[in-house]
Amino acid sequence: MREWWRDAVIYQIYPRSFQDDNGDGVGDLKGITRRLDYVASLGVDAIWLSPFFTSPDKDMGYDVSDYTSVNPLFGTVEDFDELVAKAHALGLKVIIDQVLSHTSDQHPWFIESRKDKTNPKADWYVWADPKKDGTPPTNWPSVFGGSAWMFDARRRQYYLHNFLVSQPDLNFHNPEVVSALIDAMRFWLERGVDGFRLDTVNFYVHDKKLRDNPASNWDSFPGNPYEAQTHLFSKTQPENIEVLQRIRALMDEFDDRMLIGEVGEDGLRQVEVMGEYTSGGDKLHMAYSFAMLSHDHHPNHFKNCINEFLNKAPDGWPCWSFSNHDVQRHVTRWANTPELQNTVARQAINMLISFPGALGIYQGEELGQIETDIEFHELRDLGYIDFWPDNKGRDGCRTPMVWDASETHAGFTTGDPWLPVKAPQIAKAVSGQEAKNDSVLLAYRTALAFRKDRDELRFGETSFPSVADPLLAVSRTLDDVRLVGIFNLSDTAQSIPLAGDAKQVGEAHADVVGTTLKLPAFGFAFFETTNAAKVFG
Structure with missing residues (x-):
């Protein structure tokens, strides 16, 4: 199942x-x-x-x-x-x-951990000694700016915080x-x-x-x-x-x-x-x-x-x-x-x-x-x-x-x-x-x-038919049915020739004129065909 x-x-x-x-x-x-x-x-x-x-x-x-x-x-x-x-x-x-x-620095685990180096949760967070010149143990930065290390005067060590200073990192080696x-x-x-x-x-x-x-x-x-x-x-x-x-x-x-x-x-x-x-x-x-x-x-x-x-x-x-x-x-x-x-x-x-x-x-x-x-x-x-x-x-x-x-x-x-x-x-x-x-x-x-109605979109194999930039074509194939979506990822109208007898399905923001698909700015369309058939000429 x-x-x-x-x-x-x-x-x-x-x-x-x-x-x-x-x-x-x-x-x-x-x-x-x-x-x-x-x-x-x-x-x-x-x-x-x-x-x-x-x-x-x-x-x-x-x-x-x-x-x-x-x-x-x-x-x-x-x-x-x-x-x-x-x-x-x-x-x-x-x-x-x-x-x-990480947790909050107000989590009971961290409150206990920062007390000293010998308490039961002393090793539950990432603590490290300063370098000899007092600077942080590594050059790692925080995502939010500054060093990822904060000095704690009680333990006389740095703790790691990849995000805010108030978000100490847990020690997953423990x-x-x-x-x-x-x-x-x-x-x-x-x-x-x-x-x-x-x-x-x-x-x-x-x-x-x-x-x-x-x-x-x-x-x-x-x-x-x-x-x-x-x-x-x-x-x-x-x-x-x-x-x-x-x-x-x-x-x-x-x-x-x-x-x-x-x-x-x-x-x-x-x-x-x-x-x-x-x-x-x-x-x-x-x-x-x-x-x-x-x-x-x-x-x-x-x-x-x-x-x-x-x-x-x-x-x-x-x-x-x-x-x-x-x-x-x-x-x-x-x-x-x-x-x-x-x-x-x-x-x-x-x-x-x-x-x-x-x-x-x-x-x-x-x-x-x-x-x-x-x-x-x-x-x-x-x-x-x-x-x-x-x-x-x-x-x-x-x-x-x-x-x-x-x-x-x-x-x-x-x-x-x-x-x-x-x-x-x-x-x-x-x-x-x-x-x-x-x-x-x-x-x-x-x-x-x-x-939900199209099994091809939920279960089908995926490939990308070759079309010129700024067009994106996505093909989803299940058994012998192929569903292809084409998308104009630009604010300029695009045209592309159609091949074979593909049937347009679903919603679209596009027009078919003869054998040409005309896609306006950020237009799209879906076509259904057999597995072996081409959609675009």
Whole structure:
């Protein structure tokens, strides 16, 4: 029997920005539960909840201080149980974040660990002595700027933090640490969750020898010093495989559960790591990376990402997405003008459904949502504040969902929202799109229904027919039926001759004139033919 996750469409919910039910301006679990009927109406198969655990919220919940409790800001464990029950009744699987690479510095484990060098948890975090001149043990930088090492006067040692200073890294060379994390994951599995999204999954294990990273090749120094190194020793270590195998063994104790990992690496290396971590049937079930969460919108980029994965990990499994809570929304990245935003959004979902593997959708992208312009005084995500204004942080993609343009704050909250709800976002509210037959919302529902109806898109073999840039053609073949999608990844109209007797199917933003397919700016079309037949002349 084929596992549910292989062709699942996973809808990411950012809890604090989805629906506020108690009027405090922050989304909560009860609000999510209330809106699950809407989520199910999209035609998705699962939801992924970003962190809702107890946390001081220095990194919006990605600094966990208790792995088995709910942040009162979001509700209670009982509220979570009700959410799971409602989701399952609607046929939705529930995936939750697990932030295992690091904790908050307020976690009891770290509070004990930093007391001295002999306490029971002294080796639960990555501690190291200074160099003889007092400087940090290695040259490793933090993703958020500065050194990845912070000196602690009590232990007279440095501790590692790949992210914020308040996010000390756990020591995965200590098997007790892995056991404790597995116990925490078991707690949620027993409450009925269907899977985990593992944050920064390749950051777990560090080089035990504490070797310096080499410089990367750059023409001019990057805006963030983190990008000036090739991270050979600070992450993606061979021992990470053993950790993933221990976690997978836990998952295999339960029926029909799934692990998806977030891989953050350099260039196409991230796709290669996706393959390594999902091959063999004893690690992750699938993985995703930032490969398609970039500004690169060229046909060869998408082809190379998919081919690299298929070639390097024939028994692995990918998940592809264009947006999430960490990157600028893809409509803003790819649309050259405001007039093309909805067109780009419609093409994006149709292109995504043509890709093999599972698919990820980030809340609001089904509305064609764009990045919110956040002013300095409105910042809540302080991780990248040192890089303002070149990098405005992640608040712009995290602003609240817009439900009803006629309501206060578009129906997100009756209070003061934690991030602003601005007019450009309100203009894309669900209420207005539900009433239109040409909305982005309808395009998403139509595309996802088309994917469910076409086994070729879910199970078929993948290849890329040769077409000239800026066109991308994706072929999915099952038995003797071939379904081919073609996409114009530019703002200039393109034409291509058709060959044979291919039949146009599904939705399209294109015209067939005689034997020529005319694709407007960001146009697309699907054609069905036999396995051996050509579609384009």
